[in-house]
Amino acid sequence: MYDFTADPALPKPELYRQLCAAADALTAGERDGIANMANVAALIWEFVPTLNWSGFYRMVEGELVLGPFAGRPACIRIPLGQGVCGAAAQSGETQLVEDVHAFPGHIACDAASRSELVVPVFRDGGVIAVIDLDSPERARFDREDADGLEALAALLADRI
Ligand code: SME
Numbered sequence: 001m002y003d004f005t006a007d008p009a010l011p012k013p014e015l016y017r018q019l020c021a022a023a024d025a026l027t028a029g030e031r032d033g034i035a036n037m038a039n040v041a042a043l044i045w046e047f048v049p050t051l052n053w054s055g056f057y058r059m060v061e062g063e064l065v066l067g068p069f070a071g072r073p074a075c076i077r078i079p080l081g082q083g084v085c086g087a088a089a090q091s092g093e094t095q096l097v098e099d100v101h102a103f104p105g106h107i108a109c110d111a112a113s114r115s116e117l118v119v120p121v122f123r124d125g126g127v128i129a130v131i132d133l134d135s136p137e138r139a140r141f142d143r144e145d146a147d148g149l150e151a152l153a154a155l156l157a158d159r160i
Contacts, residue, residue, distance in 0.1 A: 002026070004022040004026075004043060004046060004047070005046065006018055006019065006046065006047040008049040012142075012144040012145060012148060013144060013147070013148065015047060015048070015148070016144075016145075016147070016148025016149070016151060016152070017148075018047065019043060019044065019047040019048070019148065019152065020148070020151050020152050020155055022043055022047070023039075023040050023043055023152055023155060023156070024155055026039045026040070026043065027039065027040065027155075027156065027159045028159075030159070033159065033160040034067070034068060036156065036159045036160050037055075037056045037058075037067050037068040037129075037156075037160050038068035040056075040068075040152070040156065040160075041054050041055040041056060041067075041068045041069045041070050042070055044070070044131075044133065044152075045070035045071075048133065048145075050135050050136070050137050050140055051071070051133055051134065051135055052071055052072070052110055052112050052113060052134050052135060052136050053069060053070070053071030053072065053074065053109070053110060053113065053132065053133070053134035054069060054070050054071065054131075054132070054133050054134075055067060055068060055069020055070060055071065055074070055131075055132055056068055056069065056129050056130070056131055056132070056160070057078060057085050057089070057129060057130050057132060058128070058129045058160075059089060059126075059127055059128050059129060062080065063077055063078065063079050063080060064077065064078040064079075064080070064085055064086060064089055064130065065077055067129065069132075071110070071134070072109070072110045073109075074109040074110075075107055075109050078107060082105055082107065083105055083106055083107035084097055084100065084103055084106055084107070084116050084118050084132070085107070085118050085130050085132055086105075086107075087105075087118075088118040088119065088120050088127075088130045089120060089127050089130050092120050092122070092127055093120070094117070094118065094119045094120070094146050094149075094150060095116070095117070095118040096117055096141055096142070096143070096145075096146050097115055097116045097117070097118075097141075098115055098138060098139040098141075099114060099115060099138055099139070100113055100114060100115060100116050100134075101114075103116075109134075110134065112136045113134040113135065113136060114135060114136055114137055114138045114140070115134075115135045115137060115138055115139055115140040115141055116132065116133065116134050116135070116141070117132075117133045117141040117145055117146060117149060118130050118131070118132045118133075119131045119146065119149040119150050119152075119153045120153065121153040121156055121157055121160065122153075122157060123157050123158060128157075128160070129160060131149055131152065131153055131156075133145070133149065
């Protein structure tokens with residue numbers, strides 16, 4: 001049995017440090033990327049408070065395709081440059097969106113989502129996936145969340 005629990009009152013840097021340590025322990029030595037993404041999506045869900053979606057989109061033949069996640073069913077394919085995920089994948093830059101209603105082209109998978117954080121995962125200089133977090137709270141994410149998720153993305157680069 002795996003029993004990873006986090007104290008949501010922890011300062012964010014410590015919360016993400018513990019999340020990365022748990023993700024490292026769960027994915028080390030496992031070569032199946034789908035299994036690793038599935039466990040990490042569930043870990044993010046366990047560790048990070050106030051989310052309504054956590055998961056992955058994978059780069060497949062030039063577009064993003066839904067990967068393992070926790071939350072409601074989501075749109076399956078996202079062209080590069082479209083929505084928050086497509087913007088992250090195309091630019092290679094983390095997208096920190098305080099209010100998704102104000103983001104041109106935002107793709108609403110769950111009407112409850114108000115803010116979003118999307119971080120690219122790089123391998124060999126290219127984007128191979130993005131990690132997407134959604135929250136029903138406006139301005140839920142800040143630079144500390146982005147730093148924590150970027151560290152997680154770096155850890156996963158050769159494990160997904
Ligand atoms: N809102 C995202 C789409 C994915 S869902 O949030 C799970 C976007 O605009 O790219």
